[in-house]
Structures are given as structure tokens and as C-alpha cells.
Amino acid sequence: MLGIALSLASAPAQAQTAAVTCSSLQTQNPVFLLLGATQEPLIKTLGKRIREGTTPTTIIYRTAGSCTNVAEIVKAAPKITQNASYIPSVAQDPTWDPSKPAPQCTMDIAGGADLDVANSNVFLDACTTAPLPAGLAAFNGPIQAYTFVAPKGSSQTAITAAEGYFTFGFNGNGQSQPWTDKNFIFILPTTRSTMLSLMLAVGINPATKGKGTLLQDPNEVLNAVAQSATPEKTIGIVGAELYDVQRDKLKALAFKAYKQRYAYYADSTSTSFDKFNLRNGLYFPWSPTVYVTKVDAQGVPVNPRVKYLLDLLMGNDVTPAAGFDPQEDVIKAGVVPICAMKVTRSVEAGNLSLYDAPEPCHCYYETKVGAASAAACTACTNDSTCGAGKCRHGFCEAR
Amino acid sequence: MTKSNATPAANALNASTEKPVMANTKSRIRAVAVFGGALIAASALAALAAGCDDSTTPRETVPVAPVADSGARDTGSTTIPGTDGGTGTDAGPLDCFPDPKTHEEIINRCSNSEKIDKNPTLPLLYADGGLPPLPN
Numbered sequence: 152m153l154g155i156a157l158s159l160a161s162a163p164a165q166a167q168t169a170a171v172t173c174s175s176l177q178t179q180n181p182v183f184l185l186l187g188a189t190q191e192p193l194i195k196t197l198g199k200r201i202r203e204g205t206t207p208t209t210i211i212y213r214t215a216g217s218c219t220n221v222a223e224i225v226k227a228a229p230k231i232t233q234n235a236s237y238i239p240s241v242a243q244d245p246t247w248d249p250s251k252p253a254p255q256c257t258m259d260i261a262g263g264a265d266l267d268v269a270n271s272n273v274f275l276d277a278c279t280t281a282p283l284p285a286g287l288a289a290f291n292g293p294i295q296a297y298t299f300v301a302p303k304g305s306s307q308t309a310i311t312a313a314e315g316y317f318t319f320g321f322n323g324n325g326q327s328q329p330w331t332d333k334n335f336i337f338i339l340p341t342t343r344s345t346m347l348s349l350m351l352a353v354g355i356n357p358a359t360k361g362k363g364t365l366l367q368d369p370n371e372v373l374n375a376v377a378q379s380a381t382p383e384k385t386i387g388i389v390g391a392e393l394y395d396v397q398r399d400k401l402k403a404l405a406f407k408a409y410k411q412r413y414a415y416y417a418d419s420t421s422t423s424f425d426k427f428n429l430r431n432g433l434y435f436p437w438s439p440t441v442y443v444t445k446v447d448a449q450g451v452p453v454n455p456r457v458k459y460l461l462d463l464l465m466g467n468d469v470t471p472a473a474g475f476d477p478q479e480d481v482i483k484a485g486v487v488p489i490c491a492m493k494v495t496r497s498v499e500a501g502n503l504s505l506y507d508a509p510e511p512c513h514c515y516y517e518t519k520v521g522a523a524s525a526a527a528c529t530a531c532t533n534d535s536t537c538g539a540g541k542c543r544h545g546f547c548e549a550r
Numbered sequence: 551m552t553k554s555n556a557t558p559a560a561n562a563l564n565a566s567t568e569k570p571v572m573a574n575t576k577s578r579i580r581a582v583a584v585f586g587g588a589l590i591a592a593s594a595l596a597a598l599a600a601g602c603d604d605s606t607t608p609r610e611t612v613p614v615a616p617v618a619d620s621g622a623r624d625t626g627s628t629t630i631p632g633t634d635g636g637t638g639t640d641a642g643p644l645d646c647f648p649d650p651k652t653h654e655e656i657i658n659r660c661s662n663s664e665k666i667d668k669n670p671t672l673p674l675l676y677a678d679g680g681l682p683p684l685p686n
Binding site: 308309310311313314316317320321322325326327328354355360405407408410411412413414415416419420421427428431432433435494502503504505 | 645646650651653654656657658659661662663664665666667668669670672673674675681684685686
């Protein structure tokens with residue numbers, strides 16, 4: 152099932168191998184990234200594959216809030232100046248796998264390492280209204296859901312947008328029962344995509360007006376909610392990918408958006424992992440994962456290793472062939488490939504519109520997540536068995 | 551590779567143009583009433599044929615008072631009955647849209663998904679159902 156092999160990233164990255172310097176990795180085709188924490192498991196998995204793949208690349212990264220990452224890459228000379236995590240080769244650590252914390256390199260590069268990619272897990276407009284400087288472009292990747300969570304011991308099953316407005320916007324004084332004590336309302340900094348996305352989803356704008364007990368890391372929120380001694384009054388916010396691997400400890404609250412008749416989970420049920428409601432527009436709080444990098448006049452990433460990585464994340468064909476299906480890693484990480492989406496939006500918490508993917512992967516996605524709808528899918532090896540449709544990722548799609 | 555077409559500036563522009571439209575719904579509701587049972591029955595059949603798990607038909611939207619702003623995005627100034635985000639201003643019959651096109655229809659589309667009906671009483675709501683400004 153989803154995420155079984157994923158790290159929970161519940162502790163800061165720790166060195167598992169002998170200390171190395173970041174400068175020593177510069178000869179190993181590095182790509183330096185600033186990541187939002189929600190995407191670390193996916194990048195570790197993809198990083199491991201491409202470290203040993205047909206285009207060996209060393210992923211070196213730090214995690215920070217989405218808006219912190221964006222603020223760095225728009226600088227004239229963006230850098231990573233502190234110790235960073237990296238994906239080791241088999242030679243460097245034959246026992247390492249993505250379920251383990253990534254080892255760290257000591258930042259010894261004078262002035263820091265040039266930053267190649269900044270990741271935001273909300274639309275950039277949630278961080279800044281300023282356009283990107285010339286020479287930078289944003290690429291929208293897989294879709295990330297966010298969710299309000301409560302302890303297992305809570306009787307609550309859903310939250311409406313208006314309840315969220317009063318719960319978080321009034322610091323526990325909004326008379327939105329039972330979430331009326333700020334000591335049990337757990338939030339994150341407004342540089343974090345989880346905070347930005349969910350506050351904007353309930354109409355708290357700017358998100359800095361969202362109040363509660365401030366914690367610094369999504370895992371802190373998860374633990375605070377799960378271990379609360381007052382479960383009924385407790386509520387928190389996490390990314391769905393984190394929740395999906397911690398469902399034994401807490402529960403997601405279904406969400407009812409403004410103008411919506413019912414509250415829904417990101418998945419079709421509270422126990423499934425199919426992201427049906429997210430994909431079809433019934434679940435409102437979601438954002439794209441956005442990757443910002445330097446581009447040429449044609450809008451193509453100037454660093455070919457960055458282009459290769461982003462193509463893998465977006466599900467584009469790569470040369471040489473990767474030798475694995477990166478979309479499988481995307482799905483396992485708990486995010487949804489754009490090719491499996493049936494709705495889209497253009498601004499954070501903005502209106503939804505229908506989306507018809509040019510190269511859909513609905514059946515592939517539904518098969519990977521065990522969706523009931525996958526039973527209606529037809530396996531294929533080429534287009535000949537798909538009628539007017541196309542064979543994609545081993546299944547017939549409409550186009 | 552798919553490059554995001556919308557720049558932040560463009561996004562801001564899009565956001566500013568996504569204002570809900572106030573509908574003159576009383577007259578529309580009267581018109582709907584003229585067609586009464588036949589329309590309802592036909593719509594219900596269509597919904598059932600489309601696999602809608604709710605047996606009633608999509609309804610006209612009715613306005614609620616504009617939201618007192620807080621800079622909130624899309625908290626809306628129109629709604630269908632019972633779709634007010636839990637503001638408790640309405641509790642109309644069930645609705646879903648078998649062939650959604652607009653945002654409001656999409657978030658209320660028909661499905662077999664588990665759904666939770668929740669319409670809490672929120673004492674700080676304005677009498678007209680609007681949201682008060684956020685404290686500083």
C-alpha cells in the first residue's frame with residue numbers, strides 16, 4: 152500500500168555514513184535543491200534511482216518552508232550555505248535506502264553552493280505577488296493534498312470552511328465547537344505550504360492571520376495531535392502524504408468548502424488511498440508542487456541534470472530512458488500526477504475547473520492505488536487493443 | 551515538460567476576476583416552479599441515469615449576503631442551499647451535479663464517495679450569514 156516504504160522524515164536528517172564535504176560531491180554531477188518537507192520522501196526515492204541510473208546525478212538538498220525556498224531562488228545569486236543532505240551512491244553507503252534519513256555533507260564551498268532548484272508546494276502567488284525574475288521559470292508538478300487532522304479519540308469527522316475560519320482565524324475564540332482552546336489548535340509557520348494552503352482554503356488571507364499553537368515541523372504537529380490528552384478539542388494541519396503513512400495515529404477530517412453541500416475526504420472514503428475526491432474536485436485543499444529553476448530563452452532548464460529531474464517528476468519522456476517509471480514513485484509518495492487529475496486551478500485556493508489531461512494516466516493511477524474503479528480498466532501493451540484510445544503506462548486511456 | 555503558464559502577476563489578475571455573480575434567483579425560482587413536477591422528475595431521472603448517488607436535481611443558486619472581507623479568497627457570495635461552507639444559513643435538500651462544468655458544480659458533483667453532512671451553528675456569523683473580519 153501507499154507509502155509503506157517511505158520515510159516519515161520524523162527526525163532531522165542525520166549522517167549515516169562517514170562525514171563528507173559538499174565540495175567533494177561537486178564532481179559527482181550534483182543538483183542542489185531547496186525542498187518543502189512534504190516532497191522530501193519523493194525526492195529521496197527519485198534521487199536514489201538516478202544516483203545509480205543512466206544519467207548519474209547526485210541530489211543534494213535542504214528542507215525549508217515553500218516561501219523560504221522561493222525567496223532564496225529569486226535572489227541574484229541564490230545559494231545553499233549550510234550543511235546539506237545528499238543521496239549517497241552504493242559505493243558511498245551500500246546499506247542506504249530512501250526509508251532512512253539522508254546523510255549530510257559539510258558545507259565547505261566558499262560562499263555556499265549555487266542553488267539549482269527551489270521547490271514550493273503551493274502556487275507561487277501564495278508566497279509573493281511579484282513575478283519571477285527574468286531567467287527563472289516555475290514548473291508545476293504532482294498535486295499535493297493537505298488536510299485537517301484530529302486525534303483518534305476525537306468524535307469529530309469533518310470541518311467546514313467556516314468552522315476553519317473561526318477556529319484558526321480567532322485563535323480559539325471563534326466559538327467553533329469543539330475547537331475553542333488555542334492550546335490544542337496546532338499550526339505551522341506561514342512559510343509552510345501546509346499552513347498556507349489550508350488557511351487560504353478556509354478564507355484566512357493572509358495566512359499570517361491563522362492562529363493557534365505554533366509548531367515548526369509537520370511531524371511536531373502530527374505528534375502533538377496524536378498524543379493530545381484532550382482529543383476532542385484538538386485539531387492540527389498536515390500534508391496528506393504524511394497523514395497517509397500515519398493513519399494509525401490520527402484521523403483526517405473531511406472538508407466542506409464554501410458553496411459545497413457535503414464534506415469529503417481527499418480519498419473516496421476515510422480508509423481508501425485513491426485520492427478520488429482530490430482528482431475529481433470534491434476535495435478542495437490542494438496545491439501543485441512547484442519547481443523553480445533557471446531557464447533559457449526557450450523556457451528550458453539551463454542545467455540538463457535539472458531538466459532530467461524535472462522531466463521525471465512531470466512524467467515526461469527522458470533521454471536516455473530512465474529504466475524505471477518515475478510516476479510509480481510519484482504515486483507511492485502520496486502525490487497525484489497531473490495526468491491523473493480531472494480538475495485544475497490557477498491560483499492558490501482558487502476556483503476549480505475541469506481538466507482533460509493531454510496524456511492521461513487515470514487507469515495507471517487507479518491501479519497503483521487500489522481504486523475500485525481500476526476494475527473497469529483494460530490492460531494493454533500497445534494501442535491496437537485500445538480502440539480509438541491510447542495505451543499509456545500499460546492501460547488503455549481515452550486519448 | 552509543462553511550464554506553468556500563469557505568472558504570479560497573472561494569477562493575481564485571475565483571482566481578481568473570479569468574483570461570484572449575484573443571481574436574480576427569485577424570478578428564476580418562480581420560473582422553475584412553473585415547470586414544476588415535470589422538470590423535477592426529468593432531472594431526477596437524468597441524475598439517476600448518470601449514476602448520481604443523490605436522487606435530487608441540481609438547483610438554482612441563491613445569493614447570500616456578501617462576505618465581509620478579510621481578503622478571503624472565494625468564500626463566495628453565491629451558494630446553493632446547504633452549501634454555505636457550514637455557515638448554517640440554509641439546510642436545503644440534497645444536491646449533486648451529474649455533468650459539472652463550473653466550480654460550484656464540480657465541488658458538488660455526483661459521486662459514490664463517502665460524504666458527511668455538517669451544518670454547524672457558528673455564533674459569530676453575521677445574521678446574514680456573512681463572515682466577520684478577522685481580528686488582528
